Amino acid sequence: MRNRRQSMQFIMFTAVSTYLVYTMVPAPSPSVWLALLWVVVLFSAMQSAFRAFHEPDSLWAYLNQLASPAELLWMKSTGVVTHTAATASAALMLFCLFFGLPPSADSVNALLKIAASILLGSMALASTMSFTSALASRAGANPTLMATLSIPLLLPTVLVARRASSLALANQDWAELAMPLFGELAMLGLPLALGSMLMPYLWKQ
């Protein structure tokens, strides 16, 4: 019930942000279209990651008895990644609805490429933010601190995702897209692997 309410909140947040963007920039160029989409996805992912580790102490005490720190990270990260993928899909659909697709990408094949690059990129953003959110929650659950810690670490992922989605938007071949998509996949797995190793130290009482 709580999860469904949260999902609805994130989708509402995405819808309102997209509409706000539409009222401000009704006819963006393809590069601005992509940049605005990533901004909306990034802020939705940040909200989702912050909330995932913002739990009362009593709940953490209970969860700590049930699972190891690495398992907790995987559990929370899975939630954040799923939420972010859902909000990114919603954002992409809303962007197509309000702005339409740029002329270079007006085909089903191009849409599939854009969807793949946006989904993988958003999931990669979520996996990095899950760990920084865990860190920020240990340092006093301050959302500003979480943003300060996350944004520099997100830049590599943002740049890889931007490259992948730019190529997808230009409707390049799948062979051309393979490397950036693999980069996004690596940026999804690397923070999870690192986080699993570091979580026992971070979560120590």
Next chain:
Amino acid sequence: MNNRLSFAWKFSAAALVSYSMIAGLVSPVPRLFILNETIRNLYFHVPMWFTMIALMAVSLKHSLASLRKPGLASLELDRKAQLAAEVALVFAALGLFTGMIWARFTWGAFWTNDPKLNGTAVAILIYLAYFVLRSSVEDPEKRARLAGTYNVFAFVLMIVFIGVLPRMTDSLHPGNGGNPAFGSYDLDSGMRAVFYPAVFGWIGIGLWVVELRVRLSRLTK
């Protein structure tokens, strides 16, 4: 024996840097279009990055050790990690400054949207965030633990960013995005005789500064 060794590497570092500074200004360099005499900046700009990475690796080493050790030993190692990161940031600023001057004369602008420049900006922002994290935790043991984990996490992502990603994208820097590296065309044997001593010398100077800062922090405590 230890004192003699310590003196030897510090003296060598100072000698290598002095040599590279003098030779860097007076030794002959290849005559290259656009680069002209600015190619001498190679002896000053690139060693700053090598030193920054070396000192960040030292900081990482202390952070890893700090996470493994309990109590006071952990705090001491965490302090060393912090001081190494501080000195690394100074070298990052020097690398950025020398690079911006070079870019102005060769590319026509102090800052361009280049993957290596973005990498630098990210490295600096990551370590500034590391200091923000440190300042937001009061309890020293908790601070050591949180800062240590962030340092390890951040260092690995930073290395991926500055070491791997620029090779996948176009760059104005030599050796990236299809541009020939200095090593393949422009860095002749005369330049190598100055460049490598400069790299090792500056890394030595960086380590020396870290050691001095650690000793100073012990005294002020």
